[in-house]
Amino acid sequence: MKLAGLKSLESAHDDSIWAATWIPANDTRPFSLLLTGSLDESVRLWKADDDVVLERTNTGHSLGVVSVAAHPSGVIAASASLDSFVRVFDVDSNTTIATLEAPPSESWQMQFHPKGTMLAVAGGSSTSIKVWDTSTWQLVASLQIPRPESSKPNDKIATKKFVLSVAWSPDGRRLACGSMDGTISVFDVSRGKFLHHLEGHLMPVRSLIYSPSDPRVLFSGSDDAHIHMYDAEGKSLIGSMSGHSSWVLSIDASPDGGAIASGSSDKTVKLWDLNMRAAVQSMTNHSDMVWGVAFRPPGGAGVRSGRLASVSDDKSISLYDYS
Amino acid sequence: MNLTEEDYLIQLKSLEELADSHPDDPSHHFNLGKLIWERGEEWRENAAQHFLMAAKLNPQNGEAFRFLGQYYSCVCGDTQRALKCYQRAVSLNPDDSISGEALCNLLDREGKESLEISVCREASGKSPRASWAFSRLGFLMVHQKKWSEAVQSLQYAIRGYPTCADLWEALGLAYQRLGMYTAAIKSYGRAMELESSRAFAMIETGNIFLMLGSYRKAIEQLQHALEICPQSACAQYGLASGLLALSQECIRQGAFSWATSLLEEASEIAKSSAVLAGNMSCVWKLHADIQLTYAKSFPWTEGGNLKGEDEFSRSILSWRKARQSAALSANCSYQRALHLAPWQANIYMDVAVAVDLECSLQESQEDDLSSWKLAEKMLLGSLLLEGDNHEFWMALGCMSDHRALRQHAFIRGLHLDVSLASAWAYLGKLYKEEGESQLGRQAFDRARSIDPSLALPWAGMSADMLTREPASDEAYDSCLRAVQIMPLAEFQLGLAKLALLSNNLLSPEVFGAIRQALQCAPWYPESHNLNGLVYEGRQDFQSAVASYKLARYALKTSTFHLPHSHFSDLSVNLARALCKAGNVQEAIRELDDLKERGLLDVGGLQVYAISLWKLGKSDMALSAAKDLATCVPTMKLSSAVASICLICSLLYSISGAGPTINSILQMPKELLQSAKVSFIISAVDAVDQSSQLQAVVSSSRRSLSSKEEIMEMHLLIALSKVIRSGYGHSISVQSGIDHLRKALHMYPNGISLRNMLGNLLLSRKQWENDHVVRRCCAVVAFDPMKNDFRSAYEIIGAEAVACHATTSCKSKYSLSTCKHHDVQGSSLMRLMQRRFRLEPWNHNARYLLVLNLLQTTRQARYPQHLLDVLKRMTSAALTSQLFLNNTFERYKRFQLLLCSSELSLLDGDTSCCVSLARDASNLSLSDFYTFFAHLQLCRAHAVEDNHTRLDEEFTQCLKLRTDYPIGWISLKMIESRHKPQNGSTPSDSGFRDSIKEMKGSESSWLAVYSLFCGLVSQWSQDFPRAEEFLAEACSLEATESCFFLCHGAVCMELAKMQHGSQYLTMGIRSLKKAQWISSIQLPFVSLLLAQAEASLGSKLKWDISLSLEWYSWSPETRPAEVYFQMHLLALGSDGSDYGDPLSWVLRAVHLNPSCLRYWRVLRKLASSGNS
Structure with missing residues (x-):
């Protein structure tokens, strides 16, 4: 497996780019779009295959955009800003479908349910995951991380368990969220029940992703510069990969499940071979922290090759060929 | 052909007539025969006669022969004749599949396989379209296991029958046997596509995947096959072995509970396949393999929620029972397998392994060395059958208790295969046990060079390195490799121990390893102890306490004897964790207990002293510290340093600076030569007014070596200078700043120095210098150091609030006249947001963001969207x-x-x-x-x-x-x-008092005050007084353009009110000055200037000033009046330099339609234009 740099677009936004994801292709639009969110308070859509071409700029947020998410149908997408204002919009027409409000610091990473029925939002200082129904846009569940028994009522629990990241399992039955103290909590979605913690990280867990090939396997990236691989059901740590020299800010699993990519504040993007449990490649084309990496989902007309996009504080978007 | 009887008779008649009339024409006979043949069984004989006739007349008619062949084989049963006829038919027309098939069937029935092959060969040789021949040949070749020929024939045949699943399946089989697995998978896949219920293809595909190591795909295929035919032992066997292989993969990664669940499933399937095919030894062996793996990997998962010793031992017992019963079941199944196939040497070894595992789980020690162990005996069985298999020798070496026998076995293994890495590794282990470390190292070295993917030599090397003192990092690395290759509890425990020695306790590899070790060796006290240490390293003291308690239960229940020191170490660990977790009472109870038994060592004493102090028993704490002090000279250097630090800190917090200084002075000088002690002494010295410690401090500072330590020390010195004469006092802050400046000159990269300097500069409260702060603080994107002092972000954020220079990115809202206006200023909001994004839980970051946002909002004149954001942010900040x-x-x-x-x-x-x-x-x-x-x-x-x-x-x-x-x-x-x-009324004295403290900025504040008074007078229409105040302000602060603008404006007003022409000149002077000082083009200035110049009668200067005014506004902020004034300019100019006056007025009216003056002028202009 290999990454080959295709294109690096400097000054894609006016300021740091903080989030990136791909909007899958669908019947009306036979190609995937890249969605990026930036500190310049805008969200941009890019047509990215061999070149990166701006499709549209969405404005409307009042502070920097911290997270973007795309519905699996490719029709709608969501963006969240620092003041916890989530805007859900139609991808092709940019009409606002819903706005979800939470107290500031209670919306971070977001992810749509694999079937698209729900949207999970990492609830920051509320120490919970908020789950929204995507047809009525009502809050259907708030999965709370339980307080540890030993804690006193005025313990700084909101800080310790501050939820930064969230991930759906591929079958949609489990939700995992990563906290500031390095623990990952796993929930049973249908029963709305907390199952267990996954331990091993020492510092905030900023990114989570389930393996697309093994529904038990969960990858996590943390500020302690490690990428962990957990058996999320058996609550055991089954692999720990080191190689970044600083915080791991974002990870994504390749669609074939054989590799993961990670972006770090050491300014590199690394590709990890899961069989070798090691970084096989390190891209150094960014000149500042890499906040987002995303593999293009399969599908779309005439699309054979894999693509990886990375976005960074240096305002640039990089596109790689993954094979 | 459904002919009615009548039609048939008519046809028959006509054909008979034709045949009669042309007796030499074979076609009529043939047609007649065909007609009669199709009429039914009983007419066949008659038909045959006609065919015979036709064949005689025309020996080239293959079809006639085919019918004859059918007649002979079906009606008469005369095989020989039938054969001849068919042969004839085929040789006449090799594409005739009916004859060909019939011929081959007949030959097959007779058992003449070679003849069959030659017939097919001949036919296929004659015509490439004789697909029947190819397919027949293909099947025959498959039958005879001539795979490559089969592939050829089958490929030809598939061209003829592309939708025949049988052919694809046969082709797949042929490919599979030839080792072309991907081709085989494709062929099988095609067969399954054509007929979805092809169980054989599915099973074989599964087997191929198993062979290729893609267990998940294999399991999927085989599960599918089992759905179609649930009774297939073959599929069950494949599925169970796939699950076993997958679980072994999991075990290699350390996912024991996952592996266990897979194994349980596998075991069920293997058992049901044993019911179906109970006489296959391999099925039993598989079941036994599964059980054996289960017995080895079943994890202990109860962990932290066990209360009390009984519960712990019960849980251990049940865990052990589960493993034992699995081992027992493995043993039984192996025995069954052996019973079924006693000639298979490796099953003897398997039984031996199972027996050995069972013994080790029961912990029954057979001390009788003279008799053979059961496991050894079974291994002899293997060796008797296959004495030249090195694996058996290796197994013997591992299982035997006799040292000599083990060495012999390993050496025999090496005789058989000199590059047997594992034999070298075990040999190395054996030598190490014997104390022959030189030999052991050589053996490990050799094993590692032969096969670097073997875990044992790495572990062995690590253990070896540990004995040599300084190389513990290297030992850790090689042990880590061993653990990564193979997650064995022994290696993992070793890794944790090494991590403790080499300060790697926090690394997640160690955490994962110790958790896995705990699942496999819960009965071993050390594993709980190390787990506790890892928890403690991670600041999770509650869990650490629980672990230490478990370790103690394990120690009490364990059967083997450990030294007393072990127990006391554990108690000290427990006490320390309790103390850190805040449960001081219990910690002291533990330590008192130890003290009574006389087992309290240095580490214990340290914890004891701290616990007592925490409990408030200062006297006892001091006495404990004294005990500790008496021990200091006999300690190792590192623990002596720690003890000294502890004693000093304790003394200081209990009895204050004086006694601490005395005791420091009494301490032996050579013990103070350490960086840590130096910091402590310097800190004590800082709070001491009498400087008794100067000599000690300066000598101990020599021990500082690294750059970081020296910078830290500079920080400490700067702080001590600040507090020497009371914090907040401007002189002392200045001396701290001076020191830091010097230090920064030496270490320009010292980020903490820079931040501290910024912090002190800010706390000096000299606002006009605050912009310096931003230049001296360094914002590093990633700051791994957790600073106790303020971070650069916070200092800059505070500076931004203090300096009011947060011109937002939309500069059109305001006109900044601050001369320190910074280009970076516009990005400060962004900087604050970035900070908040990095640490969203950080309250300070949010606080600074809110304050900066408020200022931005104010500058932007409170736009609604910013207000909304600000409201939400503020309320969230307040509630959090x-x-x-x-x-x-x-x-x-x-x-x-x-x-x-x-x-x-x-x-x-x-x-x-x-x-x-x-x-x-x-x-x-x-x-x-x-x-x-x-x-x-x-x-x-x-x-x-x-x-x-x-x-x-x-x-x-x-x-x-x-x-x-x-x-x-x-x-x-x-x-x-x-x-x-x-x-x-608030007397001015309050204000005057407040600015007294400020040395540098007194006059500028006075100026501001005068400005304010001037404005107040102006509001009350007292313009002469206002002018006086403003003139005073201008004289106090001659560098601020706003003062001059105000003064100029008031002067102009006075002039307009006919107070005298001197005001006009004063006004012009002030306005010119304002224009000259200001860094940007101030609006209004030029307009006022223009009016002044105009009233003095200078049209040219009026012209220039007015046009200047136009450019001092940005396009979107230009008020209507400017447009109106431009109309005057346009009127005054002769040419068309300034455009049409009418259009200017129109634009002014458009901007401000409520001003009647504009309308009047507009009407005038319009009427004059008309006339």
Whole structure:
């Protein structure tokens, strides 16, 4: 497996780019779009295959955009800003479908349910995951991380368990969220029940992703510069990969499940071979922290090759060929 | 052909006639025969005669022969004749599949396989379209296991019958046997596509995947196959072995519980396949393999929620039982397998392994060395059958208890295969046990060079390195490799121990390893102990306590004997964790217990002293410290240093600086030569006024070596200089700043130095220099150091608030005249947001963001969208701040409350505003700050028009006083607007007091004050006084363009009111000065100047100034008046330099249609244009 740099677009936004994801292709639009969110308070859509071409700029947020998410149908997408204002919009027409409000610091990473029925939002200082129904846009569940028994009522629990990241399992039955103290909590979605913690990280867990090939396997990236691989059901740590020299800010699993990519504040993007449990490649084309990496989902007309996009504080978007 | 009887008879008749009339024409006979043949069985004989006739007449008619062949084989049963006829038919027409098939069937029945093959060969040789022949040949070749020929024939055949699943399946099989697995998978896949219920293809595909190691795909295929035919032992066998392989993969990664669940499933399937095919030894062997793996990997998962010893031992017992029963079941199944196939040597070894595992789980020690162990005996069985298999020798070597026999076995293994890495590794282990470390190392080295993917040699090397003192990092690395190759509890425990020695306890590899070790060796006290240490390293003291307790239970229940020191170490660990977790009472109980038994060592004493101190028993703590001090000279250096640090800190916190200094002076000098001690002594020295420690401090500072340590020390020195004469005093802050400047000159990269310098500069409260702060603080994108002092972000954020220079990115809102205006200024909001994004849980980051946002909002004249954001941010910040323990926390809350109150005032919600400000005033802060809360209340009441309350608050403000001049000015503003009734006026003295402290900025504050007084006079229409005040302001602060602008404007007003022409010249002077000073083009200045020049009669200067005015506005902010003035310019100019005056007026009217003056001029212009 290999990454080959295709294109690096400097000054894609006016300021740091903080989030990136791909909007899958669908019947009306036979190609995937890249969605990026930036500190310049805008969200941009890019047509990215061999070149990166701006499709549209969405404005409307009042502070920097911290997270973007795309519905699996490719029709709608969501963006969240620092003041916890989530805007859900139609991808092709940019009409606002819903706005979800939470107290500031209670919306971070977001992810749509694999079937698209729900949207999970990492609830920051509320120490919970908020789950929204995507047809009525009502809050259907708030999965709370339980307080540890030993804690006193005025313990700084909101800080310790501050939820930064969230991930759906591929079958949609489990939700995992990563906290500031390095623990990952796993929930049973249908029963709305907390199952267990996954331990091993020492510092905030900023990114989570389930393996697309093994529904038990969960990858996590943390500020302690490690990428962990957990058996999320058996609550055991089954692999720990080191190689970044600083915080791991974002990870994504390749669609074939054989590799993961990670972006770090050491300014590199690394590709990890899961069989070798090691970084096989390190891209150094960014000149500042890499906040987002995303593999293009399969599908779309005439699309054979894999693509990886990375976005960074240096305002640039990089596109790689993954094979 | 469904002919009616009548038709048939008619046809028959006509054909018979034809045949009769042309007896030599074979076709008529053939047609007749065909007609009769199709009529039915009983007419066949008749038909055959006609065919015979036709064949005789035309021996080239293959079809006739085919019918004859059918006649002979089906009706007469005369095989020989049938064969001949068919042969003839085929040789005449090789594409005739019916004859060909029939011929082959006949031959097959006779058992003449070679003849069959030759017939097919011949036919296929004659015609490439003889697909029947190819397919027949293909099947035959498959049958005879001639795979490559089969592939050829089958490929040809598939061209003829592309939708025949059988052919694809056969092709797949042929490929599979030839080792072309991907081709085989494709062929099988095609067969399954054509017929979805092809179980054989599915099973074989599964088997291929198993062979290729893609267990998940294999399992999927085989599960599918089992759905189709649930009774297939073959599929079950494949599925079970796939699950076993997958679980082994999991075990290699350390996912024991996952592996266990897979194994349980596998075991069920293997058992049911054993029911189906109970006589296959391999099925039993598979079941046994599964059980054996289960017995080895079943994890102990109960962990932390066990209370009490009984529960622990019960849980261990049940875990052991589960493993034992699995081992037993493995043993039984192996025995069954052996019973079925006693000739298979490896099953003997398997039985031996199972027996050995069972013994080790039961912990039954057979001490009788003279008799053979059962396992050894079974291995002999293997060896008797296959003496030249090195695996058996290796197994013997591993299982035997006799040292000599083991060595012999390993050496025999090496005889058989000299590059047997594992034999070398075990040999190395054996030598190490014997104490022959030289030999052992050689053996490990050799094993590692032969096969670097073997775990044991790495572990062995690691153990070997540990014995040599300095190389513990290397030992850790090689042990880590061993663990990564193979997650064995022994290796993992070793890794944790090495991590403890080499300061790697926090690494996640160690955490994962120790957790896995715990699952496999829960009975071993050391594994709990190490787990506790790892937890402690991670600051999770509750869990550490639980682990140490478990370790102690394990120690009590274990059967083997451990030294007493083990027990005391554990107790000290427990006590330390308890103490750190805040449970001091219990910790002391533990330590008292140890003390009674006389087992309290240095580490214990340290914990003891701290616990006592925490409990408030200072005397006892001191005596413990004394005990510790007596031990110091006999300790190792590192623990001596730690003890000294502890003693000093304890002494200082119990009895203060004096006794601490005395005891430091008494200590032997050579023990103070350490970086850590140096820091402690310097800190003590800092709080000491008499400087008794100077000599000791300077000598101990020599031991500082690294750059980081030296920079830290500089920080400490700077701080000590600051506190020497009382913090907050401007002189002492200055000396700290001076020191830091010098230090920074030496270490320009010292980030902590820079930040500290920024912090001190800010705390000096000399606002006009604050812009320096931004240049000296270094914001590093990623700062791994957790600073105790403020980070650069916070300092810069505070500076931004202090400096008011946060020109937002939209500079059109305001005109910045600050001469220190910085290009970086516009990105400060962004910087704050970035900071908040990095640490969203950080309250300070949010606080600074809110404050900066408020200023941006104010500069932008409160646009609604920013107000909304600000409201949400403020309320969230207020609700998330729960603690008010120290002044800073309270101050932050105070600021947030005022901010929130201001927002509600903007909304017109005065009651809310009042209540928030009231909350703010109730926070116990110093009067200087509380003043502002009351000021806010004054404003709120003023808006309400509530004069009595306003008066109250006003008096309150006067009473509280503040040392912030801006507060006084604001108060004066309220006074001038609302005239409090009670007569008390804020004398200027409050203001004058407040600026006394400020050395550098006194005059500029006075200037501001004069400006304010001038403005007040102007409001009350007292222009001459206003002019005086403003002139004073201009003379006090000659570098601020705004003063001059105001002065100029007031002068112009006076001139207009006919107060004398001297005002006009003064006005022009001031305005020119303003124009000259200002860094940007100030609006109004040129306009006023133009009017002044015009009234002095200089048209040219009026012209220039007015056009300058046009350019000092940005296009979107230009007011209507400027357009109107431009019309005058246009009127005055002769040519068309300035365009049409009418259009200027039109634009002015368009911008401000409410001004009648514009309309008048417009009408005049329009009428003059018409005329």
